[in-house]
Amino acid sequence: MPGCDTTLPEESTVRMTNTRQDGSPIAETVLSLRGISKNFGAISALTGIDLDIGAGEVVALVGDNGAGKSTLVKILAGVHRPSAGTIAFRGKDVTLSDPSAALALGIATVFQDLALCDNLDVVANIFLGKELQPLRLDEVSMELRAWKLLNELSARIPSVRVAVASLSGGQRQTVAIARSLLLEPRLILLDEPTAALGVAQTAEVLDLIERVRDRGLGVIMISHNMADVRAVADRIVVLRLGRNNGVFHADASDHDLIAAITGASDNSVSRRSGRRQAGQTLS
Amino acid sequence: MTTGDTGAPLLDRGDERVKQQDSVGGSIRAFLGRVRTGDLGSLPVVVGLAMIWTVFQSLNPVFLATNNLVNLLFDCSTVGVISLGIVCILMVGEIDLSVGSVSGFASAMVGVLWVNLGWPVWLAIPAAMAVGAAIGLLYALLLNRLGMPSFVSTLAGLLAVLGMQLYILGASGSINLPYGSDMVNFGQSLFIPHILAYVFAALAGAAMFAAGVRTAARRRQAGLSAQSMKSLLLRTGALTLLLEAIVSYLNQDRGIPWMFGFFVGLTVAMNYALTRTQWGRSMTAIGGNREAARRAGIDVNLIYTSAFVACSVLAAIGGVLSSARLASASQQAGTGDVNLNAIAAAVIGGTSLFGGRGSAYSALLGIIVIQSIASGLTLLDLSSSLRYMITGAVLAIAVIVDSLARRSRVSHGRA
Numbered sequence: 001m002p003g004c005d006t007t008l009p010e011e012s013t014v015r016m017t018n019t020r021q022d023g024s025p026i027a028e029t030v031l032s033l034r035g036i037s038k039n040f041g042a043i044s045a046l047t048g049i050d051l052d053i054g055a056g057e058v059v060a061l062v063g064d065n066g067a068g069k070s071t072l073v074k075i076l077a078g079v080h081r082p083s084a085g086t087i088a089f090r091g092k093d094v095t096l097s098d099p100s101a102a103l104a105l106g107i108a109t110v111f112q113d114l115a116l117c118d119n120l121d122v123v124a125n126i127f128l129g130k131e132l133q134p135l136r137l138d139e140v141s142m143e144l145r146a147w148k149l150l151n152e153l154s155a156r157i158p159s160v161r162v163a164v165a166s167l168s169g170g171q172r173q174t175v176a177i178a179r180s181l182l183l184e185p186r187l188i189l190l191d192e193p194t195a196a197l198g199v200a201q202t203a204e205v206l207d208l209i210e211r212v213r214d215r216g217l218g219v220i221m222i223s224h225n226m227a228d229v230r231a232v233a234d235r236i237v238v239l240r241l242g243r244n245n246g247v248f249h250a251d252a253s254d255h256d257l258i259a260a261i262t263g264a265s266d267n268s269v270s271r272r273s274g275r276r277q278a279g280q281t282l283s
Numbered sequence: 284m285t286t287g288d289t290g291a292p293l294l295d296r297g298d299e300r301v302k303q304q305d306s307v308g309g310s311i312r313a314f315l316g317r318v319r320t321g322d323l324g325s326l327p328v329v330v331g332l333a334m335i336w337t338v339f340q341s342l343n344p345v346f347l348a349t350n351n352l353v354n355l356l357f358d359c360s361t362v363g364v365i366s367l368g369i370v371c372i373l374m375v376g377e378i379d380l381s382v383g384s385v386s387g388f389a390s391a392m393v394g395v396l397w398v399n400l401g402w403p404v405w406l407a408i409p410a411a412m413a414v415g416a417a418i419g420l421l422y423a424l425l426l427n428r429l430g431m432p433s434f435v436s437t438l439a440g441l442l443a444v445l446g447m448q449l450y451i452l453g454a455s456g457s458i459n460l461p462y463g464s465d466m467v468n469f470g471q472s473l474f475i476p477h478i479l480a481y482v483f484a485a486l487a488g489a490a491m492f493a494a495g496v497r498t499a500a501r502r503r504q505a506g507l508s509a510q511s512m513k514s515l516l517l518r519t520g521a522l523t524l525l526l527e528a529i530v531s532y533l534n535q536d537r538g539i540p541w542m543f544g545f546f547v548g549l550t551v552a553m554n555y556a557l558t559r560t561q562w563g564r565s566m567t568a569i570g571g572n573r574e575a576a577r578r579a580g581i582d583v584n585l586i587y588t589s590a591f592v593a594c595s596v597l598a599a600i601g602g603v604l605s606s607a608r609l610a611s612a613s614q615q616a617g618t619g620d621v622n623l624n625a626i627a628a629a630v631i632g633g634t635s636l637f638g639g640r641g642s643a644y645s646a647l648l649g650i651i652v653i654q655s656i657a658s659g660l661t662l663l664d665l666s667s668s669l670r671y672m673i674t675g676a677v678l679a680i681a682v683i684v685d686s687l688a689r690r691s692r693v694s695h696g697r698a
């Protein structure tokens with residue numbers, strides 16, 4: 001891990017055996033990535049990424065803008081093909097050639113751009129590609145199921161029969177999350193799921209992440225909100241400029257995390273907080 | 284707050300911001316609201332049709348005479364079927380500019396196979412449809428494999444297929460289909476028996492009512508809001524009356540051509556496929572947001588293929604119908620304004636050129652508008668030069684309405 005070892009204290013580097021937040025060991029590895037790289041022309045968005053997610057484990061993926069988090073998620077969702085590296089799902093090597101391959105394995109994704117069809121209504125979006133009764137759509141059952149999912153998320157959506165284009169940003173995000181839960185997945189990828197959500201809805205999503213974790217699902221969550229990350233993550237994986245840059249406990253210090261994310265202990269975040277502390281002691 | 288039979292609040296009426304729209308007045312208010320925000324549906328075409336009919340009727344009282352209307356229905360059926368295919372292809376946000384040529388080629392194939400080579404007609408027609416399917420498959424391959432825009436591939440197809448049509452027709456250039464054969468009768472003189480036409484109209488109304496009652500019952504049972512019996516009765520009753528009135532008016536003359544009945548049947552089937560099946564949902568999704576559809580696990584290439592094949596096969600069927608109507612397969616079949624009329628009909632009827640929005644019924648309504656204009660102008664003895672200009676202007680207006688409605692939808696958050 002170039003660029004970080006010198007600045008990181010010993011105890012916050014990679015742990016070889018995975019344990020949950022409560023200390024219990026992780027039984028089964030759902031997904032493991034080895035040496036994943038992705039080039040977009042001359043840009044290498046990802047270089048040699050290693051990552052493991054166990055069943056019943058929440059892994060938070062953090063990093064600055066452009067660190068490659070969404071690119072990694074898209075590779076796992078089958079949207080992009082990796083340029084190099086192997087992906088093993090539940091012990092077997094797999095090629096995620098297209099999104100339906102990932103969905104078939106039980107990898108559900110909430111994309112950063114949500115990937116909703118604006119011209120379809122909420123129910124149609126939630127069930128897109130997985131409609132009940134393909135030859136004679138069962139609209140009543142689908143609508144009922146959609147309401148149940150949305151109510152679990154305490155969604156504030158007035159009607160599920162309006163086009164998704166007419167929903168607010170947070171409502172759209174809730175629809176995308178509800179969609180990922182529809183088919184019992186084994187692994188959920190959440191790319192900034194709470195970025196647009198209100199206080200109550202964020203809490204619901206965090207609760208939900210814990211609930212699916214307790215059901216034995218693997219969860220990868222991307223977030224820029226360290227409080228949310230600490231609240232639910234068993235491990236925090238840091239990406240920086242497309243490379244692994246350390247793995248942390250949920251209780252790692254802010255200073256260490258930010259140092260790993262920005263790549264230096266002397267960074268704009270620590271300078272800011274330093275200034276504030278100085279200001280407080282003065283007054 | 285509305286409550287269900289059990290007294291518990293309805294699942295979809297829990298939010299106090301939702302206005303209730305289950306009653307008759309509510310449905311009307313909801314409709315007006317949709318129109319205002321740019322969700323026009325088939326409103327412009329119905330208004331336009333009323334205007335066109337008023338103008339032509341005042342210029343020439345023969346226009347709305349039953350005889351003229353029955354002829355109009357014959358003319359609608361041929362291009363209308365082609366237009367149904369255009370609805371399919373516009374739905375996924377692509378275009379097929381070669382439907383005219385494909386229809387002409389199909390009619391030439393039937394002429395050559397049936398009359399010249401002596402094949403039975405029931406074999407010649409499927410052969411023409413199969414060739415149509417192959418052409419659609421080719422467009423789909425060019426798009427899926429090579430990324431060739433359908434605009435270009437079908438423009439090339441327009442010329443190539445026309446060339447094939449001229450080639451197989453050979454030097455004579457025209458083949459007469461035998462008068463008195465079933466196929467020509469179907470295209471010229473077969474009418475739905477008067478009683479049967481009334482029965483069909485009544486059955487359509489009854490089926491709609493039964494389906495409505497069933498859905499409402501299921502929704503109530505599930506704790507969802509449902510349309511009230513009164514508004515359901517009112518709606519299907521009004522529609523049945525309208526259908527019966529049309530039937531009784533046309534029955535004063537020869538009645539409704541079987542060919543038009545066939546077209547309406549295809550339209551209803553297409554409407555079902557587009558709105559009530561997974562295939563139709565996938566088509567709409569791809570037209571709305573191709574990448575989102577792909578990420579939802581939809582096989583985008585397969586759906587594109589199905590859309591192109593459906594479009595070309597329907598074009599071939601339309602070509603066969605028009606050769607039956609004219610009792611001939613000629614070099615002129617499918618040329619001239621057939622292509623543009625078919626596309627214009629779909630757009631005039633309210634199917635968006637931008638993809639993801641449209642309905643099978645837009646082909647039906649749109650082709651009636653176009654043929655009304657053609658028939659009205661012919662009755663006025665205007666030259667075809669004027670007819671082209673006016674049809675062109677109507678198409679331009681339809682596209683403007685489509686673009687403006689789209690803008691309005693975007694600004695009202697209903698893309």
Ligand SMILES: Nc1ncnc2c1ncn2[C@@H]1O[C@H](COP(=O)(O)OP(=O)(O)OP(=O)(O)O)[C@@H](O)[C@H]1O
Nearest residue numbers: 040043045063064065066067068069070071072112
């Ligand atoms: N389709 C693409 N084509 C070319 N470059 C891309 C593409 N997608 C991503 N990139 C590049 O890859 C890098 C990583 O992008 P990515 O979206 O993964 O960042 P991120 O970590 O999700 O950032 P953010 O926190 O802003 O969402 C960026 O430099 C971006 O420009």
Ligand SMILES: [Mg+2]
Nearest residue numbers: 069070071112
């Ligand atoms: Mg991102």
